[in-house]
Amino acid sequence: MATETAADAAGHAAEAAHGSGGLPQLDFATWPSQIFWLAVAMVVLYYLMSRIALPRISETLEERADAIADDLDKADEFRRRAAEAEKAYEQALADARAKAQAIAAEARAEIQAQVDEALARADAEISARTAESEKRIREIRDEAAAAVVAVATDTAGALIDAILPEAQNAKAVAAAVKARA
Amino acid sequence: MAAANGEESFIHPMDQFVIKPLFGGGEVQLLSITNSTLWMAISVLAITALTVWGTSGRALVPTRVQSVAELLYGFVRQMVEEVAGEGSMKYFPYIFTLFAFILFSNMLGMIPGSFTPTAHIAVTATLALAVFITVTVIGFLRHGTHFLTFFWPKEAPGWLRPVLCVIELISYFVRPVSHSIRLGANMLAGHAVLKVFAGLFAMVIAGGLGPMAVVPLAAMVGLTAFEFLVAFIQAYVFAILTCVYLHDALHMH
Numbered sequence: 001m002a003t004e005t006a007a008d009a010a011g012h013a014a015e016a017a018h019g020s021g022g023l024p025q026l027d028f029a030t031w032p033s034q035i036f037w038l039a040v041a042m043v044v045l046y047y048l049m050s051r052i053a054l055p056r057i058s059e060t061l062e063e064r065a066d067a068i069a070d071d072l073d074k075a076d077e078f079r080r081r082a083a084e085a086e087k088a089y090e091q092a093l094a095d096a097r098a099k100a101q102a103i104a105a106e107a108r109a110e111i112q113a114q115v116d117e118a119l120a121r122a123d124a125e126i127s128a129r130t131a132e133s134e135k136r137i138r139e140i141r142d143e144a145a146a147a148v149v150a151v152a153t154d155t156a157g158a159l160i161d162a163i164l165p166e167a168q169n170a171k172a173v174a175a176a177v178k179a180r181a
Numbered sequence: 182m183a184a185a186n187g188e189e190s191f192i193h194p195m196d197q198f199v200i201k202p203l204f205g206g207g208e209v210q211l212l213s214i215t216n217s218t219l220w221m222a223i224s225v226l227a228i229t230a231l232t233v234w235g236t237s238g239r240a241l242v243p244t245r246v247q248s249v250a251e252l253l254y255g256f257v258r259q260m261v262e263e264v265a266g267e268g269s270m271k272y273f274p275y276i277f278t279l280f281a282f283i284l285f286s287n288m289l290g291m292i293p294g295s296f297t298p299t300a301h302i303a304v305t306a307t308l309a310l311a312v313f314i315t316v317t318v319i320g321f322l323r324h325g326t327h328f329l330t331f332f333w334p335k336e337a338p339g340w341l342r343p344v345l346c347v348i349e350l351i352s353y354f355v356r357p358v359s360h361s362i363r364l365g366a367n368m369l370a371g372h373a374v375l376k377v378f379a380g381l382f383a384m385v386i387a388g389g390l391g392p393m394a395v396v397p398l399a400a401m402v403g404l405t406a407f408e409f410l411v412a413f414i415q416a417y418v419f420a421i422l423t424c425v426y427l428h429d430a431l432h433m434h
Binding site: 003012022023024025026027028031032033034035036037038039041042044045046049052053054056057058059060062063067143179 | 195196198199200208209210211212213215217218221222225226228229233234236237239240241243247250254255273274276277281284289298300301302303304307311365369392407
């Protein structure tokens, strides 16, 4: 901006020299220089871009994309392995649970068998003792019945002796007691 | 026009576009190093610094400069792939060069006191004409004389075809004109308007109306932001139209 006055002077000089309407854009005397240097700039820039900058950026981006793809592949691999490990763990857990259940069932069956056996033994003992007790009760009852017949015979014999001593007949008394027992 | 306003005028909006030799003064010769030459060289150097020096590390995790270069590369590459279509990657360096050069010239032109080579129709016309010739040559090399059917609308009713053909031809040859003037005129107008408001600001101050100077100042701030947008948009438009023309030459609609 500071050089504006100098520029003004040069500009006005140029305008005066060429008599153009004032627009510096239409001062055709400057066109060859502008076009020449534009061509130089474009050729230099095109060379630098197409030979150095763009291939380099393209390679860098490709390398980055490759690196990212590699990392993603690795992550996938790790995820797959983790899933496998989890599956194996679940399997082991299920196996262990099944085994535990089997062992528990076995133990239960064994205990049941022991309990059944003990019950059977107890039943047998009880019925044996019951039979013995019944037998003794019968013996006692028979003995008592026999004792009653003997007492009755004796009593009847004594009675007959006292009332009718001449009609003493032990055999007839025993038969009569037996008939009324 | 500045001369007509007299010595005391503050408004010389076109003076910023004057091309003057940096060494020796006098007439501008073909090989004269001018302010335009200087700023073209600065653009080339800046682009080289960004895309060659900035990417020399080839870092897997990019540095800031490298990621800007990669962003620029990706932006242009995607544009070429999407707009110009199949078989256009061969011309990617050409379009990248065009886009980078125009973008950097436009942006560097926003530095106060700098010069904008792309505000000159000589520059934009050369670039547009180069695109026009390149694209036309590609069209003929790829399709031979069959490329001429590009101008013959087969879908139109018979009697309309010659008329449409003339229109197609005109519109084809107008392409470099609109292509170059769009860019050049946008840059010219933006810079000129900024300068007008700057001159207005100086005039208000010199006229002793101090506080009123806020109005042109505010306008300048807003316009400067707008000009940055225009600087980018026009580079983008130039590059994308180049891609569109290239697509026409490669695929014929």
